[in-house]
Amino acid sequence: MNALVTKLDHIRISLTLRHTWAPATAASKVQLSTLPPEPVIPSKKPFKVELVGGKRYSWCTCGHSKKQPFCDGSHKFKAQGLSPLRFVPEKDTTVWLCGCKYTNNPPYCDGTHKQDFIVSATLHEETDS
Ligand code: FES
Numbered sequence: 001m002n003a004l005v006t007k008l009d010h011i012r013i014s015l016t017l018r019h020t021w022a023p024a025t026a027a028s029k030v031q032l033s034t035l036p037p038e039p040v041i042p043s044k045k046p047f048k049v050e051l052v053g054g055k056r057y058s059w060c061t062c063g064h065s066k067k068q069p070f071c072d073g074s075h076k077f078k079a080q081g082l083s084p085l086r087f088v089p090e091k092d093t094t095v096w097l098c099g100c101k102y103t104n105n106p107p108y109c110d111g112t113h114k115q116d117f118i119v120s121a122t123l124h125e126e127t128d129s
Pocket residue numbers: 043044045046047097098099100101102103104108109110111112113114
């Protein structure tokens with residue numbers, strides 16, 4: 001990732017569109033983002049998971065899934081621009097899959113959840129809205 005852009009930074013471009021036929025107070029604002037949405041943090045700890053060799057898994061990257069640490073399709077509605085990470089383990093194995101969604105070695109936990117920006121972050125509480 002670009003050193004100038006941290007994972008929690010959003011670069012947003014705010015444009016104010018003023019139509020010549022509309023008064024300035026009625027100007028519409030459009031928010032454009034140059035980056036995909038940031039994941040929410042569903043857990044500040046990894047998930048210990050037993051994986052079956054040769055089976056395809058989809059690890060949730062957006063944090064909105066209710067089937068953590070796996071994808072349930074929520075990104076399609078709540079985090080467009082993010083996609084699950086699909087992987088197939090070679091053999092049966094037990095692993096620690098990242099729950100904070102900020103690992104640098106997805107889908108595996110690399111200890112990033114111990115960093116201050118995760119420890120001090122608000123845990124995402126899933127709602128149906
Ligand atoms: S849970 Fe995300 S790095 Fe450990």
